[in-house]
Amino acid sequence: MSNESKHLVIIGGVAAGMKAAAKARRELPMMNITVVTDEQYISYASCGTPYFIGNIVKDSKKLLIREPPYFKNMHNIDVLTRHQATSIDTKSKQVKVKGIEKGRDIIFNYDKLIIATGAQPIIPPLPGISLGNIFTLRTVSDAFKIKSCVESGKIKNAVIVGGGLIGLEMAENLVLRGIKVTIVELLDQILPPLDKDMALIVQKYLEEKGVGIITSDGVKSFEGNGDSAVTKVITGKRQLLADMVILSIGIRPNTKLAQEAGIEIGTTRAIKVNERMETNIPDVYAIGDCAENIHLVTGKPVWIALGSTAAKMGRVAAINATGGADTFKGVLGTLIVKVFELNVGKVGLSEREAIKEGFKIESTIVPASDMSHYYPGAKDIIIKLIADVTTRKLLGAEIVGDGIVDKRIDIIATALTFGAMVDQVSKLDLAYAPPYAMVMDAILVAANVLNNKLTGKATGILPQKVAEKSDRGEDFILLDVRTDMEYKSGHIKGCQYIPLDKLASRTHELDGSKEIITYCRSGLRAVQAYRILKNAGFKNVKYMDGSILAWAYGLEK
Amino acid sequence: MSNESKHLVIIGGVAAGMKAAAKARRELPMMNITVVTDEQYISYASCGTPYFIGNIVKDSKKLLIREPPYFKNMHNIDVLTRHQATSIDTKSKQVKVKGIEKGRDIIFNYDKLIIATGAQPIIPPLPGISLGNIFTLRTVSDAFKIKSCVESGKIKNAVIVGGGLIGLEMAENLVLRGIKVTIVELLDQILPPLDKDMALIVQKYLEEKGVGIITSDGVKSFEGNGDSAVTKVITGKRQLLADMVILSIGIRPNTKLAQEAGIEIGTTRAIKVNERMETNIPDVYAIGDCAENIHLVTGKPVWIALGSTAAKMGRVAAINATGGADTFKGVLGTLIVKVFELNVGKVGLSEREAIKEGFKIESTIVPASDMSHYYPGAKDIIIKLIADVTTRKLLGAEIVGDGIVDKRIDIIATALTFGAMVDQVSKLDLAYAPPYAMVMDAILVAANVLNNKLTGKATGILPQKVAEKSDRGEDFILLDVRTDMEYKSGHIKGCQYIPLDKLASRTHELDGSKEIITYCRSGLRAVQAYRILKNAGFKNVKYMDGSILAWAYGLEK
Structure with a gap:
């Protein structure tokens, strides 16, 4: 039997599944291709749903990229929506499928099987969880429900449980719809993939935009009214009014079907695949949010579910399942999120992750302009870079700002790849x-x-570490070297003040027996001050990376 | 003598020179540093001058980043403006400097010398070249003169001689000031670093913006009026009215001083340096627009004068001249230019350059959206990629569009580096x-x-090659596979029309003895049509890369 007359069955019809189907068709014009999905919609842009709810994307048709008749007519791909794959027999190479409405079973024989069952939101079994107006956002059907609720005009207060990417995108889009939003996050920071210092910059920004943010607090229960709609969220420390709740505490891969068929699950609890997207069972591939990946920096398995990765995995699986040869080596955990006018991105390892992985790291925070400062529209960004002290290789980056962030994240993503x-x-x-x-x-x-820090040319300390030193009551000199006007406009509590241009002649005012940490606005003058002090014989000197621009802990006048 | 008490002399006070001075100071707080420059202004943003003339950057102070007193007071760097270095004695390690106003000579002894003499515009010795209102744009002083001329209110028509980066930036900025602009270019395309097909897209865009573009024509002379101001530009084929002329036919490195001192000049006619920025003479470095570089793709010397490269070279020379160790391996010829709302970028080798370098190449042109098509503000870009068939390595990219171009150029720049x-x-x-x-x-x-083309999965042909085939009168079938509506809205002259969804059942209409080239709007359906025809047994089939979106040669209805 030639490849052409074989049957490819794909379970899952969103990003990875439909990408694989379309690519397989391009590879083999005559192959039989069947897609089954339990959802009503296929091939939709799930990442666009927050913007559909916020009415930035007004027409739902724009999210529904393609419908089944298109795939049948244009690509001769059979798509069965509202059909649940209930079991896979990997010996007889069959998939059993049940129609969700009609309930009848269909058996598909496959030559090649691609599993793209995706992931589902975690719903905590809390009291009141089944009250009305408590939503998760994963599918376009979810988005329709939320948008309809928003447009009922009855929603004044929304609580978003979980301060990750979806939570933040929803915060913006609900605020755009005139709703007061509070985010509740169990951890001590929002945006868990980022380091706390960078997440804190985003948190401050969101608070300025009127979004309430509660960290280190968990939801205990939900309370409702007579109509069974939610009215209150009860956390460990508070009660919050809420006409609507978005649960975005995380997702988990849909692996039950695969697991029951004897397909190996990886350490990340997603389906284990090699770089050809093959599972442990011959002729069975897994792709998209249900499958795990290799992290290109650590070389270890990782589960990071993203549409961009799903598309690449779908393509590779399709090529291999149609007799070709392609590989997907892994991911970098690259992420970008727009939070109102702020751009927030990350790639590779955070400082916390790098330390956890056992790297000896150096890091810096550098505020800079995204274009020539004299060109109209130039905006600031704050860049955190993390490197391995031993190899001097870059490990990761986090960038936040109203300037252009995605470009720099992509540059670092490319650099990390190599x-x-x-x-x-x-x-x-x-x-x-x-x-x-x-x-x-x-x-x-x-x-x-x-690089200056890695090569020992300068010793810096991140703002968060300075704040922690203060909190611990350590005895050190925090030296502000800015101009008089800058100093008076707001400085860090307890600092000593000597402007940079006077520093060389006033070093006698400093107690050389103490650790001295210099700071300015962006860190540049702090380094100059650091050098002046080192040159004057001071031994225990550091400069504060990013200085005031990266200082997220308040100033006094 | 310690490094600290040595004397560093830098000749040149713009991008490379002042960067080197500032970096040397940071490296060695007590070193003697002297900068001499024949210009009045130092440390200015020469790349911003077109936008100053266009009044996008309104205040000249924004271009003049730092002045001599700043360097003296803040960094203890001596800067002598309006002083011309007239000779270097590399044996006695002395630089002779002449004050331009006072005419007195000063001799500086140096321990380390950095030559950053820059480049100057080429001024062709044509009849009438010394008439008034004929300008070059290189320095901020040039910009003041041009802006003053523009603001005289007397300028209706401007001719820009040379269609390179500066020429295009000036075209935009003069149009913004209400001036009618014509560009005259001797070559058969504007933007010589780009391939002709991509340059033609930019040319069409500029013409739509009302900029006159004359290619394959050279200026022969200038004619003036009684006030000795230019009134006419006489080319080989035309006479053009002109109250103002901008000469931007190119620049050449200022190497006379170095050459007379016995410093080696490279094959590119710029000063030869190694990756430490050292010349052939001990303790003498050369940086910026007067020095050559290595092209990272070819490994060969190249002279590409850019401010971004100057800054990096300045930093490396300063580190080495102060006792440190740093290297600068080379450049990729990366460029980006804004032409009204169009972004135009290039990195690595163009197709023409790659062929000239002896590479066996494959290339493609791919139109795409710069963000999710459903997100408001998504715009198109057209990407040309060039690769080495033998190694399958990328060689270069050219990108044009009103969407985001610089990000993709930078991704490719990073990829090419590795x-x-x-x-x-x-x-x-x-x-x-x-x-x-x-x-x-x-x-x-x-x-x-x-990659599909490199691995033989599909055979494409670039639009320019199709146009050339037609021009040569070759007998081939150009097959439009778009929808009826698209076809009627404009198609390529002489094409045969079969919509994609009918193609499989209508292949008998095609003459299989002829070469068939499929096209659609962007190339995607053209590839599908290509596969259908291959599958139906047609042997001599190609698809047109980029199709209508990359077709710069007119359509008929």
């Missing part, structure tokens, strides 16, 4: 013209600062 | 969310298309 050293990143020949970048792009500047 | 294969680029874990990219970013899509 195991770039920090020094190599600082020399990249990036595109420069005033409307696009500074003459030394922000990311090159940040790499230079980090 | 010798990425096309397949590796197609799998990059780039940041995805609807406001930033498509689920498979445009650059990944383009890499996939190119």
Whole structure:
């Protein structure tokens, strides 16, 4: 039997599944291809649903990229919606499928099987969880329900449980609909993939936008009214009014079907696949949110469910399932999220993750302009870079700002893919013209600062560490070296003040027996002050990376 | 003598020179540092001057980043403006400097010398070249003169001689000031670093914006009026009215001083340096626009004068001249230019350059959206990728569009730095969310298309090659496979029309003895049609890369 006349069955009809179907068709024009999905809609843009709810994307048709007749007519792909795959027999190579409405069973014989069963939101079994107006957002059907609720006009207060990506996107889009939003997060920070110092910058920004943020507090129960709609969220420490709740505490891979068929599950609890997207069972592939990946920085299995990864895995599985050969080596945990006008991105390992992985790390925080400062519209971004002290290789980056973040994240994603050293990143020949970048792009500047730390040219300390020192009551000198006007406009509590241009002649005012930490606005003058003090013989000196621009803990006048 | 008490002399006070001075100071707080420059202004943003003339940057102070007193007071760097370095004695390690106003000579002894003499515009010795209102744009002083001329209110018509980056930026900024602009270019295309097919897209766009573009024509002379101001530009084929002329035919490195001192000049006619920025003479460095570089793709010397490169070279020279160790390996010829709302970028080798370098190449042109198509504000870009058939490594990219171009150029710049294969680029874990990219970013899509061509999965032909075939009167079938509505809205002259969904059943209408080239709107359906025809047994089939979106040669209805 030639590949052409074989039967490819795909379970799952959203990002990974439909990508695999379309790619398989392009590879083999005559192959039989069947997609089964328990959902009503296929091939939709699930990442766009928050913007549909916020009415930034007004027409739901724009999210529903393709419908079954399109795939039948244009690609001769059979799509069965509202059909649940109930079991896989990997010996006889059959999938049993049950129609959700009609209830009849269908048996499909497959030559190749691709599992793309996705993931589902975690719903905690809390008292009151089944009250009305408590939603998760995963599918386009979920989005229709939430949008309809929002447009009922009855929603004044919403509580979002979970401060991850979906939670933040929903916060923005509900605020755009005139709803007062509070985010409740169990951890001590929002945006768990980021380090706390960078997450705190986002938190401050959201609070300025009127979003309530409660961290280190968990939801205990929900209370409702006579109509059985939610009215209150009870947390460990508070009671919050809520006409609507969005649960976004996380997702888990849909692996039950695979697991029952004897398909191996990985350490991340998602389906284990090799770089050809093959499971442990011959002719069975797994892709998308139900499958695990390799993290390209650690080389270890990781489960990071993203549409962009699903599409790539779908493509690779389709090529291999149709007789070709392709591989997908892994991911970097790259993420980007728009939070009102703030762009927040991360790639590779955070400082916390890198330390947990056993790396000896150095890091820096560098505020910079996203384009030439004199060009209209130039905006600030704050870059955190993390590197391995031993190899001087970059490990990860986190970037936050109203300036252009995604470009710099993608540059670092590309650099990490090729195991770039920090020094190599600082020399990249990036595109420069005033409307696009500074003459030394922000990311090159940040790499230079980090390289100075890696090579021992300067010793810095991150703002969060300074704040922790203060909290612990440690005795050290925090030295503000800005201009008089800057100092008076707001400085860190307890600092000593000597402007930079007077520092060389006033070093006698400093107690050399104490640790001295210099700071300015962005860190640049702090480094100069650091050098002046080192040159004057002070031994125990550091500068504060990012200084005031990265200081998220309040100032006094 | 310690490094600290040595004397560093830097000749040149713009991008490279002042960067080197500032970095040397940070490295060695007590070193003597002297900068001499024949210019009046230092440390200015020369790349911003077109936008100053266009009044996008209104205040000249924004371009003049720092003045001599700042460097003296803040960094203890002596800056002598309006002082011309007239000779270097590399044996006695002395630089002779002449004050331009006072005419007195000063001799500086140096321990380390950094030459950053920059480049100057080429001024062709044509009749009438010294008439009034004929300008070059290189320095901020040039910009003041041009802006003053523009603001005289007397300028109706401007001719820009040379269609390179500066020429295009000036075209936009003069149009913004209400001036009618014509660009005259001697070559058969504007933007010489780009391939002609991509440059033609930019040319069409500029013409739509009302900019006159004359290619394959050279200026022969200038004519003036009684006030000795230019009134006419006489080319080989035309006479053009002109109250103002901008000469932007190119620049050449200022190497006379170095050459007379016995410093080696490279094959590119710029000063030869190694990766430490050292010349052939001990303790003498050269940086910025007067020095050559290595092209990271070819490994050969190249002279590409850009501010971003100058800054990096300045930093490396300063580190080495102060006793440290740093290297700058080379450049990729990365460029970006804003032309009204169009973004135009290039990195690595163009197709023409790659062929000239002896590479056996494959290339593609892929139109794509810069973000999720359903997200408001999504715009188109057209990506050309060039790869080496033998190694399947990427060689270069050119991107044009009103969507985001600089991000994709920078991704490719980073990939090229690490010798990425096309397949590796197609799998990059780039940041995805609807406001930033498509689920498979445009650059990944383009890499996939190119990889299909490299691996023989599809045979494409670029629009320019199709146009050339037609011009030569070759007998082939150009097959439009779009919808009826699309076909009627405009198609390529002489095409045969069969819509994609009817193609499989209507292949008998096609003459299989002829070469068939399929096309659609963007190339995607053209590939599907290609596969249908191949599957139906047609041997001589190609699809047109980029199809109508990349077709710059007119349509008929």
